Amino acid sequence: MKSDKTDNNREKRDYRYLKLLHMRYGTIRKASEEIINLNAILNLPKGTEHFLSDIHGEYESFIHILKNASGVIKSKIDMVFEHTLPESERKSLATLIYYPEEKLEIIKEDIEDLDEWYTLTLHRLIEVCKVSASKYTRSVVRKALPEGFGYIIDELLHSQDYEMDKNEYYKQIVETIIKIGRADAFIIAMSNLIQRLAIARLHIIGDIYDRGPGAPIIMDTLMNHHSVDIQWGNHDIEWMGASFGSMACIANVIRLSSKFDNMNTIEGEYGISVRPLAIFAMEAYAEDDCEQFIPRHIDVTEYSKHDEKLISKIHKAITIIQFKLEGQVIKRHPEYKMEGRLLLDKIDYDKGTIIIDGKEYELVDKNFPTIDPENPYELTDDELEVMERLRTAFMTSERLKKHMYFMCERGSIYNSYNSNLMFHGCIPMTPSGNFATVDIFGKKLRGKKLFDEIDRKVRQGMKVKNGTSEHSDVEDLLWYLWCGPKSPLFGKDKITTFEQYFIDEPKLHIEKKNPYYANVEKRDICIKILKEFGLSPAMSHIINGHVPVEIKKGQSPIKAGGKLFVIDGGLSKGYHPKTGIAGYTLLYNSHGLILTSHEPFESKQKAIMEELDIHSKTVVLEKAGKRKMVADIDEGEVIKEQIKDLEDLLEAYRDGTIKQAQ
Incomplete structure (x- = not known):
């Protein structure tokens, strides 16, 4: 009582x-x-949510998908003008909305009566904008209006055909905009407003970083977005770890950047000099051709052989440093249960062979000038100096610090939003479908409690003082989240980096997926997960990224009868041959859920010059029996x-x- x-x-x-x-x-x-x-x-009506995953630095594709809202804007143009404009003119209008500044310059070269074109275009943009604004209150739209044209756009958006007394008034507004030379600026403002209103909320389901060249550009774009959340991917957490000072994460970041010929992200975009590493690599591997370390995607017609050799030597040097640093982390943390990744002490350096699981394998590269066989995990003095200088450079890069602060503040390991549970990788499971126990700083946790503790530790840890034991612990946790066997972000039993570089035996390259990926094919397992996170199984879904859906092998992004969607379709160019497409995106509007698969994006230039949108196919996954209103969602x-x-x-x-x- x-x-x-x-x-x-x-x-x-x-x-x-x-x-x-x-x-x-x-x-x-x-x-x-x-x-x-x-x-x-x-x-x-509820606003449209837009889900993207595994962008991996492909900024041109990402920005185009963002601009066309996975087809939302084109569908609104078709809705308004399907019976009055031919397809060619609707495509031209769409391209203008996506890239107003660039498209205007091209159009103005070919139009004879520019004033007439301005008049038609302004009226068309107003009509498209009216449809885009219809889901929002007038006050919300007003807050989104661009400076300088706010009052005018507000008036035009709320004009009605039956207001005969005001027709001349609205006509004069348009004519005056053209007369005083503000039509271009008005078109740009209207186009940006349409893009802004097309999507109410953007969800990024992890892996912004690595492989492609434009992760920093993507981060700048997200920081300017009106409403966005991020679920951390393992590649994102690796960069967070690097910015936090984890040498093991720094080594991984540089290795992947050199592997995919993407050093400009580190040096050009973040201002982090790898010159100390380059000098060390040229000296330590002077007599080594480093053939196993030639970067991918390199265009030898644009790069000199000297550049190719330099990147290859950097690639090998940082890879060996990485194995040493990772070995040190593994030895510090027996609870990680990663002793199987300690391979440098299993090498016979005289014979050039290695023993794995009791079997001897010949190494394809036998030159290890910086490894002391008696202390294989110890950095040389030169390697330690290089890494200390790189650590300082990563931790003091202002742009990287700004991006990682945003990643931490707007990001999380999972998100529950409008009955959708979003996370990048997996929930660690046993083969029988139970949640697996993971040791986090002595706490044995599973399921939602595991996710909440990781989220709390990362968020708190990113603020602890450098040089403390707490700082070192968080450095190691971030590395474990990148590649640990029970990391929800990695989702595999081991990372076989060493084997892929040094052993020509495909079976040793296999990284076995966590049992989660087999279990979530079953509807009852998905329902169990949704209940664990406090969501209604009848109304909710799980949205994943991380593992590319290989359409060529008959795989489907739709699992468990529509309870789970995997939206990693391979936006990264390196995945296109494997997946057969160039990415999935998901839309959730008032009518239901729509999955869109995208063909490869050729280039921004072609999109503008030839009005080539990304060729996409849409599938309605779930149609709402009754249109969803704001009353039906979290808001x-x-x-x-x-x-x-x-x-x-x-x-x-x-x-x-x-x-x-x-």
């Missing part, structure tokens, strides 16, 4: 809260207006609570508990 003291405390707390609410809504009239406004919002639950609080405030005004403002 509740005590009188508990009830009194609650009453005092509620009274204090109502007094705070009173400061904003000081009268019955103001509180009533807000209740009416909030109730109206509940009856708007609606928050608004309903706000309405209840305001109703309590009204009651307090009416019974005299709180006086209205004068």
Whole structure:
């Protein structure tokens, strides 16, 4: 039975809260207006959510998909003009909206009567913008309006055909915009507004970094986005670890950048000099051709043989350093259970062979000038100096620091949003479908508790002081999350980097997926996961990235009868031959869920010059029986609570508990 003291405390707390609410809504009239406004919002259609995964630095494809909203903008153009404009003109209008500045320059060279074109185009943009704005309240649209044209656009968006008395007024607005030479700026502003209104929320399901050349450009784009969340991928956490000072993560970042001929991300974009490493590599591997380390995707017509050799030597030097550093981490943490990755001490350096699982294999590269067979995991003095200088450079790069702060603040290991559970990799499982136990700093955790603890440790850890034992522990945790056997972000039993470089035996290159990936083919397992995270199994879905869906092998992105969707279709160019497509994206609008598969994006130039959009195919995954409104989603639950609080405030005004403002 509740005590009188508990009830009194609650009453005092509620009274204090109502007094705070009173400061904003000081009268019955103001509180009533807000209740009416909030109730109206509940009856708007839910905004469109856009899900992307595994971007891997492919910034041109990413930005184009963002600009066309996976076909949303083209569909709105078709909705408005399907019966009045030919397909060629609708395509041209779409390209103008995607790339207004560039497309305007091309169009203006060919148009004879520019004023007439401006007039037609402005009216068409206004009509498309009206449709795009229809899901939002007028106040929300006003906040999104561009500076300089806010009032004008607001007027034009809310013009109606039946307002005969105002027709001349609206006509004069358009004519004046053209007359005073502001048509180009207005078209650009309208196009950007349409892009802004097309998507209410953007979800990135991990792996922004590595492979492609434009991760920093993607991060800049996300930082300027109006509404975005990120679920960390293993490649993202690797970069977070590098910025935090983990030498093992730094070595992995540089190795992958050299492997995929992407050193410009480190040096050009983040201003981190690898010159100390280059000098060391040229000296230590002077007599080594490093054939196993020639970078991928390198165009030898654009690179000199000297450049190719230098990158190959850097690649090998950092790879050996990586194995040493990783060995040190593994030895510090027996709880990681990664002793099987300690391979440098299994090499017979005289014979050039290695023993793995009791079997001897010949190494394809037998030259290890920097490894001491007696202490194979110890860095040489030169290697240690190189790594200390690189560590300082990574930790002091202002742009990298800014991007990783944003990654930490807007990111998380998982997200539950509007009945969708999003995470990049997996929930560690046993073959029988139970949640596997993972040791995190002495805590043995599983399922949601594991995710929450990892999220808390990463978020807190990114703020601890450098040089402390806590800092070192977090460095190692971030590395483990990148490649550990029970890491939810990695999702495999081991990372076979050494074998792939040094042993010509395909069976040793296999990285076995966590049992999660087999288990989630079953509907009951997905339902179990959704319940674990407090979601209704009937209404909810799991959205994953991380493992590319290989269409060529008959794989499907739809699992467990539509309870789980894998949206990694291989946006990265390196995956195209494997997957057969160039990425999946997912849309969730008021009508349901739509999966879009994309063909490779040729280039921004072709998209503008030839009006080539990404060729995409859409599949309706789930159609809402009744159109989803704001009242049906998470935002609606928050608004309903706000309405209840305001109703309590009204009651307090009416019974005299709180006086209205004068």
